[in-house]
Amino acid sequence: MNQTTESQATTATKVGRSETMIIWLIILACGMLVLTFFFHHNYAIEDRLFLSPVPWVNVGGMTIDHGVQMFSGKIPELPTITTQVSCLVSILLVFVISPTLFFFGLRTRAVDRASGKELHILRWSTIQLVLGGMVMLGPALVSIPVAIIQRNVSSSLHKSVEEYENKEAILYELNSVAVKLYEYRVLPKELGGGNGSFAGFTLSKELASTTEAQYKIELQDTLAIAKATSVKYPLGTITAKISKKGKFLEWKYSELFE
């Protein structure tokens, strides 16, 4: 009789546990669906609520967007409340809620194990551990390779942008050379000019060698050829034909600057 009662009680407990388990699994599945939906639509430029496992990527995107706006003369607006709330909620989810669930799940399991209780694989602390771990460790795991890739990409980006800037700076300085050439040609001899000719023109020290490039000039009858060799990238050269009116007739770039 007693054995039958105990057996019924154990069965009832098991049924109760499995029902709780099913409810938790449904909650977990729904939660994951909601998270997937928000993480999938996580770009913050449009003014809508977003959740991101890596909100700093979204904020970085906004910084670039602001740069593009300023480049085209627009004044970036203050972030909307929606954007701010989205960032805050994302941070709270990844760095507060998930770690709390995960670490408390971990501790509960350790305490249960130490107390010698009969433990089931699927229990609340396991769900806590899995759910918290997924949200918390996901960005961390993604961040390791991304941080390495980002470092390499950033280094090559720096290099190509610096080359571009050096080229632009040289073009600007070549304009100064053209102005000085034209000025020399139009000034009379008594004012230190060439009286209608380029003959006798020399580049001043400040123009011949700058932090960007070194310049050489070859004078011909009605035009001049200026050659710039980059100081930062010695393989980068620009050769320009300059008319007697100080206008550029032709440009030639070395492979590095093409």
Added chain:
Amino acid sequence: MIFRWMFGGIILVSLAFILPDRTVEVWPSLNAAGVAALIYIIALLVYILRNPVPVKHRIIVGVLAFISVIALGAHWTGMLNTTQWQQKRLLDSKSLVVRGTMISDAPIRLLSVLEEYHAQGKMKKLSLAMTFLQNCPQATIGSNIHTSSVGEDSTRIFVTTLSDSVVVLTASHAYARGRTADFIPYWGRKGTIQERYILTEKGVRHESDN
């Protein structure tokens, strides 16, 4: 206990997030919240990893947490530095291109005037201003003489001095930023580029105001 911790963490991180002044960039708020979150996680780890959690588990979790924090921190700061650097480079490039447009236009115009001026020989009938007005008949003090070679161009070249011995052209841009943010230009937004080209009978002098 879990809810107390969660509530405390939410309050701490939210306060850190709203503490910095509201600016165009969300970075100050995000960074402050990140630091608060780091403090919270360290406190949480210290609380969680005490007895009866086995020493082996403490070491594993501690090491994993450390690696995670380093990886997330590297990703976060990398994104912050890269995007801010990209934004700055984008705006610097714009400024350099705009200065290039100015130098390829204003001084060449003035030298063309100087060429005609000196072509008169030693006995000059026309002053610098008169020679300039022969080239730009519509020009008055404050008028823009820049003609765009591309569709939309926010560069302006204004005649700001027009006398017998000096002609000054002041080149401004509507929004391309210059060196000093507080600079009030002749035209355009505060802090934008301004270059001046001063023509005398001795040549053209270039002064970069901002």
